[in-house]
Amino acid sequence: MAVVARAGALAAERPVGRPRDRVRTRAAGAERRRHRSGWLFVLPATALFAVFFVYPLLASFWQSLYATDGGVTAFVGLAQYRRMLVDPLVAQSLLNAGLLLLVQVPLMVSLALGLAYLLNLSWLRLRTGFRLMAFLPAVTSLVAYSVVFRVLLATDGGAVNQLLGVVGLGPVDWLNDPLWARVALVAAITWRWTGYNMVILLAGLQAVPKELYEAARLDGASGWQVFSRVVVPQLRPVLVFVTVTSTIGALQLFDEVVILTGGGPSNATLTPVLYLYRVGFEQFDFGYASAIAWVVVLLTMVLSVLQLRLAREK
Structure with missing residues (x-):
């Protein structure tokens, strides 16, 4: 109890x-x-x-550590990556990609920014029609527009050379000369993607407060000063996004090169992804192709991080 x-x-x-x-x-x-x-x-x-x-992704990295010889697959470690160090076509493709990054990306972003700024002006009439016309190339099929550019830039009978003949200039071998083939590729890519980037930048411009424009004009700023001191700093995040995505696109370029130039002449327009395709699906060396793919991925990642880091520091 x-x-x-x-x-x-x-x-x-x-x-x-x-x-x-x-x-x-x-x-x-x-x-x-x-x-x-x-x-x-x-x-x-x-x-x-x-x-x-x-x-x-993991399977491709694992495959890059193997090599096939005579139907026998063996583990070779990093031998495929060491092989790239002495492969002249890898160096050539990376050089071509670097030229695109240095020439085509700044040109396209600058044109897109200029068009976006003009189409954002309140006094411009028919702005909707101009925006539609500028964006139409972005919805065009990659294959279709590449074929059209190939026909337009044909050496014999191409519309571009016919127009040059009207003004007294000789025909240009656009697709068979190394220099002009690069120019043609830059022109085609710029035409295709400028309107796409313009729409993104235009959305960023429309988010800039109107009070900033008015304050700058009251302080006596000129049109260029308003653009460089007000517009560009306010668009920095959008510009970084456009630049990073354009860089990724330049490193992954494939369709336009295959149809326009086939990587020629003399590998002047060979890109890393096109070379990867040839190694993997024409030579059936999938281990080496996987190694090239990983180098492209790492290079894209490094460049993207560097651009983001530089933009953040500024």
């Missing part, structure tokens, strides 16, 4: 949970159930991402 009485006394002394604590416990349980439900909704997309992105 004494033991029972003592147990009853201890139970009476034990504090009863407050209603607020019970509510908090129930809320925590409901939050955990919501998290589990959220993971169930995300699971299909996560599974697709793992199967079609993560697994191929």
Whole structure:
């Protein structure tokens, strides 16, 4: 009886949970159930991402560590990457990609920024029509516009050479001369993607407060000073985005090169992705092709991080 009485006394002394604590416990349980439900909704997309992105990425790296000789596949470690150091076509393709980055990307971004600034002016009439015309190349098929440019730039009978003949200039061998083939490639890519980048920059311009323009004009700023001191700094995040995506596109260039020049003449327009395709699907050297792909991925990542870092520091 004494033991029972003592147990009853201890139970009476034990504090009863407050209603607020019970509510908090129930809320925590409901939050955990919501998290589990959220993971169930995300699971299909996560599974697709793992199967079609993560697994191929890891498998390609694993494949780059192997080489096939005479039908026998053997582990070679980093030999495929060392092979690239002495491969002249890898160096040539990277040089061509570097030229595109130095010439085509700044040219395209500058044109896109200028067009966006002009189309954002309030006094310009028919702005909607001009925006539509500038954006139309972006919705054109890559293959279709490349074929059109190939026909226009044909040495014999091409429309561009016919126009040059009207003004007394001789025909230009656009697609068979190394210099002019690069010029033709830059012109085609610029025509295709300038309107796309212009729309992105135009959206950024429309987000700039009108009070900044008015304050600059009241301080006596000229049109160029308003553009360089007000517009460009306000557009810095958008410009960084456009530059990074254009850099990635230049390093991954494939369709236009295949149709316009085929990587020629004399590999003057050979790109890393085109060379990767030839090694993998024409020579069936998938280990070496995987190594080239990883170098392109790492180079893209390094350039993107550098651009973001420089923009952040400025």
